[in-house]
Amino acid sequence: MSSSFFLVSPTLGLGDTLVQILLISLLLLIPSNTIASNGTETERDVLALLSFKSLIWNDPSGALSSWNVSVHHCRWYGIRCGRRHPNRVTALDLNSLQLSGQISSSLANLTFLQRLSLSDNRLSGRIPELGQMMRLRFLNLSVNYLDGTIPPLPGNCSLEYFSLRTNNLKGVVPSNIVQCKKLTVINLNHNFLVGSISPGLGFLQQLTMLSLSVNNLNGTIPATLGNLSNLYILDLYQNHFTGVIPASLGQLQSLQWIQISDNLLS
Numbered sequence: 001m002s003s004s005f006f007l008v009s010p011t012l013g014l015g016d017t018l019v020q021i022l023l024i025s026l027l028l029l030i031p032s033n034t035i036a037s038n039g040t041e042t043e044r045d046v047l048a049l050l051s052f053k054s055l056i057w058n059d060p061s062g063a064l065s066s067w068n069v070s071v072h073h074c075r076w077y078g079i080r081c082g083r084r085h086p087n088r089v090t091a092l093d094l095n096s097l098q099l100s101g102q103i104s105s106s107l108a109n110l111t112f113l114q115r116l117s118l119s120d121n122r123l124s125g126r127i128p129e130l131g132q133m134m135r136l137r138f139l140n141l142s143v144n145y146l147d148g149t150i151p152p153l154p155g156n157c158s159l160e161y162f163s164l165r166t167n168n169l170k171g172v173v174p175s176n177i178v179q180c181k182k183l184t185v186i187n188l189n190h191n192f193l194v195g196s197i198s199p200g201l202g203f204l205q206q207l208t209m210l211s212l213s214v215n216n217l218n219g220t221i222p223a224t225l226g227n228l229s230n231l232y233i234l235d236l237y238q239n240h241f242t243g244v245i246p247a248s249l250g251q252l253q254s255l256q257w258i259q260i261s262d263n264l265l266s
């Protein structure tokens with residue numbers, strides 16, 4: 001509770017003890033108050049969300065105005081909490097709200113998160129660490145101004161949907177993506193990614209969409225992609241791929257749409 005109080009206090013005048021005492025009394029009086037709820041993990045979730053809010057400097061629709069301590073954090077706009085762990089945040093959904101600012105690195109502490117969707121805003125800065133989000137199934141940060149590199153994906157990866165398209169991301173696709181066996185969508189188009197396609201992507205049997213177009217990827221197109229029997233979109237347009245188009249791609253029975261032009265293929 002004291003740490004939560006420190007997050008609130010900088011907005012008050014430093015010498016404003018009376019207001020601070022009133023605020024403490026208020027927090028103590030509200031039994032359903034988020035800060036006073038169960039245990040340190042819940043407190044960490046609340047602190048992570050307040051930190052997220054503190055780095056958003058423009059919120060024209062006022063979506064985050066409900067994010068205040070007089071409302072239980074599970075009822076804040078865009079937040080969903082768990083059923084078995086009722087105070088733990090399982091979803092953060094704030095799309096197309098014209099939010100400007102950075103994504104707080106403290107989101108890394110939302111270890112129960114299953115769904116993180118902040119797409120189609122004006123968010124800049126880096127993607128928070130995802131390593132502790134063992135339950136993350138859905139990640140959509142597409143259509144923002146995010147830069148830096150893509151952090152490693154969660155260890156025991158449960159990701160099904162992975163879209164970071166249309167940002168300013170650099171560096172390589174995290175190599176541990178090949179461990180995310182449940183992935184159905186990988187959409188990373190329109191970034192500045194380098195490196196090559198891991199042959200391991202050909203073993204992600206659930207993949208329906210692989211879109212890597214308009215990046216700076218190089219190397220050859222792995223023949224293993226021909227094993228993706230559920231793939232219906234393969235989009236590798238505008239990169240620096242070399243070599244030949246593997247004959248194995250002819251086995252892709254579900255394929256509806258393929259775009260490989262504007263590369264350095266022979």
Ligand SMILES: *[C@@H]1O[C@H](CO)[C@@H](O)[C@H](O)[C@H]1NC(C)=O
Pocket residue numbers: 038039085086087
């Ligand atoms: C509070 O935490 C305890 C132990 O961590 C847990 O057994 C209990 O179900 C939790 N209660 C709520 C309301 O989350």
Ligand SMILES: *[C@@H]1O[C@H](CO)[C@@H](O)[C@H](O)[C@H]1NC(C)=O
Pocket residue numbers: 065066067068070071
């Ligand atoms: C907190 O959020 C609630 C719900 O949106 C709103 O009615 C209330 O005015 C807010 N309180 C403050 C102090 O902003």
Ligand SMILES: *[C@@H]1O[C@H](CO)[C@@H](O)[C@H](O)[C@H]1NC(C)=O
Pocket residue numbers: 044047105106107108109
């Ligand atoms: C996670 O929470 C702990 C405890 O509140 C804090 O010390 C740490 O800085 C947080 N991590 C991040 C990345 O903010």
Ligand SMILES: *[C@@H]1O[C@H](CO)[C@@H](O)[C@H](O)[C@H]1NC(C)=O
Pocket residue numbers: 095096119120140142143161163
């Ligand atoms: C991800 O975000 C983009 C941009 O807002 C949106 O077009 C797309 O439908 C989202 N994906 C899903 C599965 O909701």
Ligand SMILES: *[C@@H]1O[C@H](CO)[C@@H](O)[C@H](O)[C@H]1NC(C)=O
Pocket residue numbers: 134156
């Ligand atoms: C990995 O995930 C599986 C199923 O989701 C779970 O049973 C297992 O305990 C997890 N392992 C670790 C090390 O978290």
Ligand SMILES: *[C@@H]1O[C@H](CO)[C@@H](O)[C@H](O)[C@H]1NC(C)=O
Pocket residue numbers: 194195218219220
């Ligand atoms: C791919 O590009 C990197 C630099 O981004 C370079 O170091 C590497 O040698 C290139 N690989 C191939 C196969 O062209």
Ligand SMILES: *[C@@H]1O[C@H](CO)[C@@H](O)[C@H](O)[C@H]1NC(C)=O
Pocket residue numbers: 202223224225226227248
């Ligand atoms: C995947 O494709 C490669 C190359 O086409 C092939 O050698 C390999 O046996 C395939 N693996 C599986 C599991 O189908």
